Amino acid sequence: MPDRAAPPVIELRNLVKTFPLHHGLFGGGRAVVHALSGVSFAVRAGETLGIVGESGCGKTTLGKTLMRLHPADGGQILLHGQDITRAQGSALRRLRRHIQMVFQDPFSSFNPRMTCGRIVAEPLEIHGFASGRAMQDRVGEMFAQVGLRPEQMRRYPHQLSGGQRQRLGIARALAVQPDVLVADEPVSALDVSVQAQVLNLMADLQRGSDLAFLFISHDLAVVEHIAHRVAVMYLGRIVEIGAKRALFSAPLHPYTEALLQAVPVPRPGAKRERIILRGDVPSPVNPPPGCAFHTRCPIARPVCRERTPTLAAIGSDHQVACHVRAGA
Numbered sequence: 001m002p003d004r005a006a007p008p009v010i011e012l013r014n015l016v017k018t019f020p021l022h023h024g025l026f027g028g029g030r031a032v033v034h035a036l037s038g039v040s041f042a043v044r045a046g047e048t049l050g051i052v053g054e055s056g057c058g059k060t061t062l063g064k065t066l067m068r069l070h071p072a073d074g075g076q077i078l079l080h081g082q083d084i085t086r087a088q089g090s091a092l093r094r095l096r097r098h099i100q101m102v103f104q105d106p107f108s109s110f111n112p113r114m115t116c117g118r119i120v121a122e123p124l125e126i127h128g129f130a131s132g133r134a135m136q137d138r139v140g141e142m143f144a145q146v147g148l149r150p151e152q153m154r155r156y157p158h159q160l161s162g163g164q165r166q167r168l169g170i171a172r173a174l175a176v177q178p179d180v181l182v183a184d185e186p187v188s189a190l191d192v193s194v195q196a197q198v199l200n201l202m203a204d205l206q207r208g209s210d211l212a213f214l215f216i217s218h219d220l221a222v223v224e225h226i227a228h229r230v231a232v233m234y235l236g237r238i239v240e241i242g243a244k245r246a247l248f249s250a251p252l253h254p255y256t257e258a259l260l261q262a263v264p265v266p267r268p269g270a271k272r273e274r275i276i277l278r279g280d281v282p283s284p285v286n287p288p289p290g291c292a293f294h295t296r297c298p299i300a301r302p303v304c305r306e307r308t309p310t311l312a313a314i315g316s317d318h319q320v321a322c323h324v325r326a327g328a
C-alpha cells in the first residue's frame with residue numbers, strides 16, 4: 001500500500017474550470033458551463049486514485065485541466081509541491097514529461113503515418129530523454145514491458161488490435177518515466193476480455209513504482225479493480241472521497257450508494273436502504289443551488305436547496321459532502 005503520510009506527488013487545491021457557451025444568432029447572454037467547481041485532492045507516489053461519476057460530471061475536464069491542456073480559471077495544481085497552474089512556454093514543455101496521459105481512443109492520438117516504434121520513440125526525442133542507441137533500447141524495453149512483440153515496432157497503429165493499441169499508448173506514456181499518469185476511460189472501448197488484460201497490465205506496471213496514477217472511469221467495477229482510493233464526482237464537484245475499501249463497503253453519499261447499487265455485484269457489507277437514481281444529471285450550465293444532487297436525492301432536506309455542502313471528514317481517510325450524512 002502507498003504511504004499516505006508521504007508528501008503528494010500531485011495535488012489539486014480548489015480547482016475551478018468554466019467554459020463560455022457560444023450562442024447562436026439570437027443568443028446574447030453570458031452562459032457558462034461549470035465544469036469544475038472547487039476540486040481538491042492529493043495523490044501520492046505509488047497510489048491510484050479512481051475518479052468516477054456519470055457522463056458530464058467533469059471527469060474528463062478534470063484530467064485535461066490537470067494535464068494543462070485546458071487553463072484553470074481558479075485554484076492550484078501542485079506537482080511535488082510546486083505550483084504549475086500557470087506555467088507557460090519552456091516551463092510548460094518541461095512539465096509535459098512529468099504528467100502523461102492515456103486516452104480512451106489512443107488511435108486518434110497516434111500519427112497514422114508513424115510506425116509503432118516511432119510513436120514510442122517520439123516523446124523520448126521531444127523531451128531529450130534518450131537518443132540513438134539508448135532510444136532504440138528504451139523503445140524495445142517499453143514494448144517488452146507492455147507485452148508487445150519486437151516485430152510490432154515496424155507495424156502501423158491500424159495493424160494492431162484495440163488492446164494492442166492501448167498497450168502502445170501506455171508504452172508511449174510511460175517511456176519518459178512520468179511522475180503522474182492520467183488515464184481517461186482507458187479500457188471502456190475494449191472488449192471485456194481485453195479490458196481485464198489491460199487493467200492488469202496497468203496495475204502491474206504501477207506496482208513497485210512511484211507513479212501517481214489517476215484513473216478516470218464511469219465504471220465502478222473497473223475502478224474497484226485498480227484503485228487504492230476513489231473520488232466520486234457529481235456536477236463538477238467531489239461529493240465523496242476515501243480509501244476504496246471504506247467507500248465501497250460503507251458508502252456515505254446517496255449518489256455513491258446509487259452508483260454502487262447499479263453495479264451487479266453482491267455487496268454483503270452494504271447496509272443502507274436501496275436508492276434508485278431518478279432522472280438525468282442536471283445541466284452544468286445552470287446547476288441546482290445548494291447541494292447540486294438535491295433534485296435527485298431521496299433523503300434531501302430543506303437545507304440542501306440552500307447551502308452547498310463541503311467535504312467533511314468521517315474517519316481517517318473518508319470524506320463526504322452531504323448535510324445529512326456528515327451530520328451537519
Ligand code: SF4
Pocket residue numbers: 253254255291292293294295297298299300301304309321322323324325
Ligand atoms: Fe442529499 Fe442533501 Fe446530502 Fe445533497 S446534502 S446528498 S441533497 S441529503
